[in-house]
Amino acid sequence: SQTIHQWPATLVQPVGSPLSLECTVEGTSNPNLYWYRQAAGRGLQLLFYSVGIGQISSEVPQNLSASRPQDRQFILSSKKLLLSDSGFYLCASGPGQGVSYNSPLHFGNGTRLTVT
Amino acid sequence: AQSVTQLGSHVSVSEGALVLLRCNYSSSVPPYLFWYVQYPNQGLQLLLKYTTGATLVKGINGFEAEFKKSETSFHLTKPSAHMSDAAEYFCAVSENSGNTPLVFGKGTRLSVIA
Numbered sequence: 314s315q316t317i318h319q320w321p322a323t324l325v326q327p328v329g330s331p332l333s334l335e336c337t338v339e340g341t342s343n344p345n346l347y348w349y350r351q352a353a354g355r356g357l358q359l360l361f362y363s364v365g366i367g368q369i370s371s372e373v374p375q376n377l378s379a380s381r382p383q384d385r386q387f388i389l390s391s392k393k394l395l396l397s398d399s400g401f402y403l404c405a406s407g408p409g410q411g412v413s414y415n416s417p418l419h420f421g422n423g424t425r426l427t428v429t
Numbered sequence: 430a431q432s433v434t435q436l437g438s439h440v441s442v443s444e445g446a447l448v449l450l451r452c453n454y455s456s457s458v459p460p461y462l463f464w465y466v467q468y469p470n471q472g473l474q475l476l477l478k479y480t481t482g483a484t485l486v487k488g489i490n491g492f493e494a495e496f497k498k499s500e501t502s503f504h505l506t507k508p509s510a511h512m513s514d515a516a517e518y519f520c521a522v523s524e525n526s527g528n529t530p531l532v533f534g535k536g537t538r539l540s541v542i543a
Contacts, residue, residue, distance in 0.1 A: 317472070347530060356535030357473075357519065372530075403472055407531070417463060418531055420472030 315340040317421035319404050325427045332377075332391040334424050336404030339385070343409040346387040347418065348379055351401040363387060364409065399428045431456045431522045435534035443542050448492075448507040450537045452520030455501065462503040463521040463531065464494055473519060479503065490514070515541045 316339040326332060338344055348360040359372045361379035369379050376395050380388045387404055402425075405418040436451040454460055461480050465473040477488025484496040490513075494505045503520060520534040 319472075345530075349533075357533040359530055359532075362530050401470075405472075417475040417478055418473075420465075420474070422472045423470070425470065 315344075315406055315419040317404055317406055317419055319402075319421035319424055321424060322422065323425045323427075325429060326394050327429055328396055329393045332389070332394050332398070332426070334389040334402055334404075334426075336387040336389075336421055337385055338387075338406045341385070341406060343384060344406040345409050346381060346385075347405040347407065348387065348389050349403040349405060351403060351423075352399075357403070361389070394428045396428050399426055401425050431460070431524065431532045433520050433522050433532055433534035435518075435520050435537050437537055438535065439538045439540065441540040441542060442510045444512055445509050448505070448510045448514065448539065450505040450518050450520075450539065452494075452503045452505065452534060453501050454503060454520070454522045456522055456524060458524050461523045462494075462496060463523075464488065464492070464503075464505050465519045465521060465533075466490075467517045467519065467536075469516075476505070476518070510539075510541045512541050512543065515539055 318337045345364050347362045349357045351357050363369050363381040377391050401423050403423045404421040407418045432455045434453045463478045464476040466476050467473045476492050477486045479486045479496045487493045492507045494503050496503050517536045517538045519536045521531045523531045
């Protein structure tokens with residue numbers, strides 16, 4: 314079965330500092346990978362998704378970027394954090410291209426980011 | 430474009446009472462529908478899913494949901510709430526073809542009162 318590793322679990326960063334959140338996936342190959350952000354009362358907001366190495370789709374223009382240097386590694390970054398970047402960040406893995414979308418997403422346990 | 434509306438950001442029930450969490454979707458093609466549960470400071474876990482076939486879907490922890498195409502709904506129910514059911518619940522939709530990500534509703538927080 315799939316396992317999604319996210320770290321760190323919690324992070325407190327000052328405004329203007331850089332960010333790097335890492336997600337790695339075990340138990341599958343060629344997955345689609347996703348970064349979601351969850352802010353209080355706002356549900357899950359899709360930030361980025363990737364269908365393959367080096368392929369990134371951005372859903373919301375903002376202060377963040379994503380990279381996929383390896384098949385099962387997905388990184389969320391920022392050069393300068395804003396207060397509004399605070400939230401709970403979730404990485405997810407789903408079926409890759411050519412695979413039916415009736416397979417569910419698997420989620421990591423998230424990173425809670427507080428920007429001060 | 431797909432969308433999901435969850436009615437009620439917060440639902441409170443007594444222990445042993447019926448749980449009903451509402452979800453309506455919009456999709457231009459036959460959808461795949463999902464319910465996920467999130468416990469505090471954790472990721473999301475799949476409760477159940479509808480793809481094709483039987484419209485009443487049973488999931489884990491005694492939950493079930495019924496796909497009603499005419500009402501574009503996929504409400505989640507459980508006959509008797511347990512304290513451990515307190516969590517946030519998300520409904521999600523995806524198209525049954527193509528390569529589009531899941532679209533989630535804003536979530537419903539379920540509280541269970543002893």
